[in-house]
Amino acid sequence: MLVLRKFLRDIPAVIGAVIILFVVILALFGPWIAPYPEDASASHLLRRLKPPSAAYPFGTDNLGRDILSRVILGARGALKVALVVVGLAMAIGVPLGLLAGYERGVLAEAIMRVTDVFLALPQLILALALAQLLGPSVESAMLALTLTYWPFFTRIVHAETQRLRNALFIDALQGIGAGTPRILLLHILPNILSPIIVRATIGLGFTILVAAVLGFLGMGATPPDPDWGLAVAQSRTYLPNAWWFATFPGLAILIAVLGFNLLGDGLRDLVDPRLRRSR
Amino acid sequence: MTVPALAITGLRVGIRSDEGMARILDHIAFSIAPGCILGVVGESGCGKSTLIRTILGILPPAAEIVAGSILFEGEDLRAFSEAELNRAVRGSRIGFVPQDPYLALNPLFTIGAQLLEVMRWHAPGERRSHSTRLVELLRRVQLPDPEAALARYPHQFSGGQRQRLLIAAALACSPRLVIADEPTTALDVTTQQQILRLLRELVDELGIAMLFVTHDLGVVAELCDEVSVIYAGQTVESGPTAAMLDRPLHPYTRALLACHPDRSEGFTGIPGAVPSPLRAPPGCRFAPRCAGARPACTGRSPAPQWPEPGRSVDCILYEAKAAA
Amino acid sequence: MTPILEVQDLSVSLGGRRRWLGRSIPPVQAVRGVSLAVAPGEVLGIVGESGCGKTTLGRTILGLQRESGGEILLDGKRVSGLAPQAARRVRNSIHYVHQDAGAALDPWWSIGRTLEEALAIQGIGDRPARVAEVLAAVGLDAGAARRYPHELSGGQLRRVALARILALRPRVVILDEPTSGLDMSVQAMVLTLLRDLRVRYGLTYLFISHDLSVVRRFCDRVAIMYLGRVVELAPTAEVFAAPRHPYTRSLLEAAPRLTGRRAAEAAPLAGEPPSAARLPPGCAFAPRCARSSAACRAEDPALALRDGAEVACHHPLERAMA
Numbered sequence: 018m019l020v021l022r023k024f025l026r027d028i029p030a031v032i033g034a035v036i037i038l039f040v041v042i043l044a045l046f047g048p049w050i051a052p053y054p055e056d057a058s059a060s061h062l063l064r065r066l067k068p069p070s071a072a073y074p075f076g077t078d079n080l081g082r083d084i085l086s087r088v089i090l091g092a093r094g095a096l097k098v099a100l101v102v103v104g105l106a107m108a109i110g111v112p113l114g115l116l117a118g119y120e121r122g123v124l125a126e127a128i129m130r131v132t133d134v135f136l137a138l139p140q141l142i143l144a145l146a147l148a149q150l151l152g153p154s155v156e157s158a159m160l161a162l163t164l165t166y167w168p169f170f171t172r173i174v175h176a177e178t179q180r181l182r183n184a185l186f187i188d189a190l191q192g193i194g195a196g197t198p199r200i201l202l203l204h205i206l207p208n209i210l211s212p213i214i215v216r217a218t219i220g221l222g223f224t225i226l227v228a229a230v231l232g233f234l235g236m237g238a239t240p241p242d243p244d245w246g247l248a249v250a251q252s253r254t255y256l257p258n259a260w261w262f263a264t265f266p267g268l269a270i271l272i273a274v275l276g277f278n279l280l281g282d283g284l285r286d287l288v289d290p291r292l293r294r295s296r
Numbered sequence: 297m298t299v300p301a302l303a304i305t306g307l308r309v310g311i312r313s314d315e316g317m318a319r320i321l322d323h324i325a326f327s328i329a330p331g332c333i334l335g336v337v338g339e340s341g342c343g344k345s346t347l348i349r350t351i352l353g354i355l356p357p358a359a360e361i362v363a364g365s366i367l368f369e370g371e372d373l374r375a376f377s378e379a380e381l382n383r384a385v386r387g388s389r390i391g392f393v394p395q396d397p398y399l400a401l402n403p404l405f406t407i408g409a410q411l412l413e414v415m416r417w418h419a420p421g422e423r424r425s426h427s428t429r430l431v432e433l434l435r436r437v438q439l440p441d442p443e444a445a446l447a448r449y450p451h452q453f454s455g456g457q458r459q460r461l462l463i464a465a466a467l468a469c470s471p472r473l474v475i476a477d478e479p480t481t482a483l484d485v486t487t488q489q490q491i492l493r494l495l496r497e498l499v500d501e502l503g504i505a506m507l508f509v510t511h512d513l514g515v516v517a518e519l520c521d522e523v524s525v526i527y528a529g530q531t532v533e534s535g536p537t538a539a540m541l542d543r544p545l546h547p548y549t550r551a552l553l554a555c556h557p558d559r560s561e562g563f564t565g566i567p568g569a570v571p572s573p574l575r576a577p578p579g580c581r582f583a584p585r586c587a588g589a590r591p592a593c594t595g596r597s598p599a600p601q602w603p604e605p606g607r608s609v610d611c612i613l614y615e616a617k618a619a620a
Numbered sequence: 621m622t623p624i625l626e627v628q629d630l631s632v633s634l635g636g637r638r639r640w641l642g643r644s645i646p647p648v649q650a651v652r653g654v655s656l657a658v659a660p661g662e663v664l665g666i667v668g669e670s671g672c673g674k675t676t677l678g679r680t681i682l683g684l685q686r687e688s689g690g691e692i693l694l695d696g697k698r699v700s701g702l703a704p705q706a707a708r709r710v711r712n713s714i715h716y717v718h719q720d721a722g723a724a725l726d727p728w729w730s731i732g733r734t735l736e737e738a739l740a741i742q743g744i745g746d747r748p749a750r751v752a753e754v755l756a757a758v759g760l761d762a763g764a765a766r767r768y769p770h771e772l773s774g775g776q777l778r779r780v781a782l783a784r785i786l787a788l789r790p791r792v793v794i795l796d797e798p799t800s801g802l803d804m805s806v807q808a809m810v811l812t813l814l815r816d817l818r819v820r821y822g823l824t825y826l827f828i829s830h831d832l833s834v835v836r837r838f839c840d841r842v843a844i845m846y847l848g849r850v851v852e853l854a855p856t857a858e859v860f861a862a863p864r865h866p867y868t869r870s871l872l873e874a875a876p877r878l879t880g881r882r883a884a885e886a887a888p889l890a891g892e893p894p895s896a897a898r899l900p901p902g903c904a905f906a907p908r909c910a911r912s913s914a915a916c917r918a919e920d921p922a923l924a925l926r927d928g929a930e931v932a933c934h935h936p937l938e939r940a941m942a
Contacts, residue, residue: 185723189781191684192716193738193788194708203737207728339803340774454892484669485830489874489888511803514833514876541878555804557811557833558878565809569773 020287030283036276043092051086058241066259076261079251084261087243088269094244095273098155099224102162103217110167111213114174115201119182129175132168140165140227148236158237162224173216177209215285222277229270245270299370301473301505303327307364309350318573320346323597324531326524328505335520335537336509341570343529344509348477352392353381369472388418391466393476397458401450408446411465418469433464437494456487475507480515492519513556517541525549528570528581535607545609548582580612588613622696623657624824625792630654630690632680648896650676652848655923663825665839665856667832671896673848674828678794682716683707715785719797721777725769731780732765738784754783759813775806786821794826799834811838832875836860844868847896847904854929864931867905911935
């Protein structure tokens with residue numbers, strides 16, 4: 018309860034949490050919230066590029082679709098990409114980090130060197146290359162992002178595991194005969210969960226951003242998906258006249274990413290005593 | 297009669313917390329004469345470290361002195377401003393030897409750089425005279441090869457040698473009072489013996505007063521002239537060491553001595569636990585664990601009694617004797 | 621009577637790494653040729669200053685540290701020469717209590733769960749009953765099972781640490797500094813408990829400590845260690861009444877006693893022990909010893925029986941002198 022009270026005092030983190038809650042609600046209930054859910058795919062050429070009005074609060078796009086509806090419907094795609102990428106990256110990175118941090122020797126050394134190689138790859142370039150190879154689609158973008166994001170988890174889990182493997186309670190467990198799987202999964206993993214969660218939260222925001230960039234470059238979502246990055250890309254030709262076309266999808270990206278980062282920073286302050294502000 | 301180097305009376309310190317005011321120190325009183333080592337003895341949680349912080353004026357912001365006076369060579373330390381304390385008291389007129397010699401030195405700087413900086417801060421002057429004096433001090437604390445030591449880093453010294461360095465640092469600005477916070481707890485017994493002997497010699501030689509905080513009655517017996525026993529923030533007994541060891545007055549002192557393996561045949565402990573300062577019992581804080589407690593003990597705080605010359609005890613049992 | 625535990629000429633080297641580039645780090649000889657025999661039900665004290673190898677000796681007997689030479693016998697059967705996990709299986713009846721009892725518990729696990737886990741690992745059934753029994757045996761109420769390590773005091777944590785291994789029905793318990801960091805009043809309670817448990821569960825203790833006052837009261841025999849070697853091994857009363865090794869005498873004199881003599885009047889042992897990585901030839905204590913001779917610096921004396929005490933010294937103190 019003390020932790021909760023402390024968290025509630027961190028106003029930016031609370032704002033972040035509220036934003037994320039909002040994004041999650043949009044993602045879950047988008048089709049029921051959006052005023053024109055059919056605009057996910059339908060087009061209405063008669064009402065192209067209308068400025069914001071009471072009927073279309075965010076205006077309409079080049080195919081006459083309600084931008085508000087498409088921004089709402091886009092939340093699901095953005096969140097799905099983020100969750101899948103971060104989930105897969107954790108599924109690869111965390112076990113490797115645990116193993117490399119606990120065991121010493123050739124295997125640990127090999128894991129960490131491979132991790133370093135992947136860390137050295139620029140994320141966007143690998144994603145572009147993969148998209149070229151596999152054809153542009155949301156799936157290839159997710160694959161590319163996963164392949165470049167897991168090393169971050171390996172690194173952090175490796176460092177934390179190495180720190181903990183010398184802890185006295187691990188020694189005591191070895192003393193009463195506990196095996197390696199038990200020590201790793203039941204004792205070390207729960208103890209290093211907080212930094213993993215923090216890293217994952219920040220990673221979610223980061224992935225939404227990079228996925229939007231890929232969409233913008235035409236390497237991610239394909240039309241007519243209501244993708245935020247794609248919408249910004251399509252709006253370019255209508256600037257500066259149809260300013261609303263680029264602005265609202267762009268703001269959606271900005272706010273969602275900001276939300277995850279604020280929450281991630283707040284969580285880090287909670288779990289990392291070195292960064293803890295005294296107040 | 298000479299002015300005591302340090303005289304504390306009726307000291308009370310509280311710390312504000314979420315659950316209210318915690319009375320960490322409830323009633324502390326003792327004094328130290330120049331050339332004398334006073335041992336302050338107490339178990340963990342008795343308020344020893346708060347007492348040191350109070351004297352040095354480095355209490356955390358949530359803590360405040362509620363009552364009492366701290367007279368240092370006759371001057372009230374509570375009247376000093378933060379700047380005065382910093383420049384002219386802490387580290388100069390009052391030296392400090394910390395508990396852990398491994399944490400107290402910055403590993404990135406040489407010994408010379410660290411100790412000379414302290415000396416320059418308190419007595420800005422010529423650099424050379426400072427380093428000459430420092431080498432002399434290091435020789436006095438029996439550090440091997442003192443000239444070369446100035447250019448070396450903390451990790452190049454053993455624990456005992458570091459403690460010698462810190463003692464030299466505490467003495468660097470010719471203090472009148474040195475506060476030592478369990479300076480030998482982290483050391484081995486043979487090294488502890490060397491350090492205790494060195495401290496005794498220095499006090500006798502320089503005529504300074506020393507406040508030696510410890511939990512180890514054996515160390516007190518070996519080193520201290522006088523002793524003051526603290527329980528849960530209250531001074532329970534003060535007086536000459538030999539008399540206290542021989543005939544402890546307060547029930548807590550008696551119980552504590554009985555716990556010592558040198559005294560007990562069958563390992564006696566003290567039942568119960570030290571009370572939290574948030575929920576300290578009224579009156580004498582030892583009463584709930586005291587075999588001789590009476591109803592009156594929880595009613596009010598005992599007034600100090602002097603059953604023997606030079607010895608004081610805060611216990612209601614002695615008030616009755618004095619009245620009779 | 622067969623010793624329950626016997627150690628013959630045990631050596632342990634720690635660290636030491638061969639590196640691809642740069643200088644290799646030579647291993648440190650933490651334990652050098654230690655021989656001990658512990659009788660069933662006995663309390664053997666292992667005393668020495670930091671770096672003397674007493675904790676390493678304990679961990680090696682437990683099996684978490686592999687010996688580099690020598691033998692370990694349990695009930696007369698050889699149990700040495702094994703990698704940690706195999707060693708722990710064979711030495712199932714030996715258990716270890718850490719010095720820092722709080723840090724030896726997983727902070728996320730409640731006491732009850734930790735105690736049950738030990739039983740689960742060893743495949744012992746009827747866990748709740750066993751947990752309740754050991755909690756009662758160490759003087760904790762059943763409610764303690766729901767608590768977490770940070771909610772308990774130092775004395776309570778020691779009790780939990782004891783309960784944890786008692787549940788496994790050990791025969792030999794290695795106690796690493798069981799009283800250090802405890803207040804005097806709590807220390808006495810823990811020692812009383814240890815004494816009771818020894819009788820109740822028929823335990824044999826290896827009592828690692830630097831606190832001579834406690835060792836004097838608690839142990840049947842004492843082994844004094846200096847830089848990886850046992851320099852003196854004798855019944856406790858004998859060691860305290862008449863130390864034979866010059867180091868033992870210095871150690872006894874250095875220990876603060878309530879009967880106090882003033883620090884300035886005692887003659888402390890000069891200098892500090894040399895680093896275990898750079899041991900002098902011959903007797904490791906010779907450079908600090910007032911009685912050392914050319915023979916001491918040339919040849920390391922072996923532990924030999926001399927009227928009732930085993931001493932490793934070329935010039936031991938006579939009984940009358942001490």
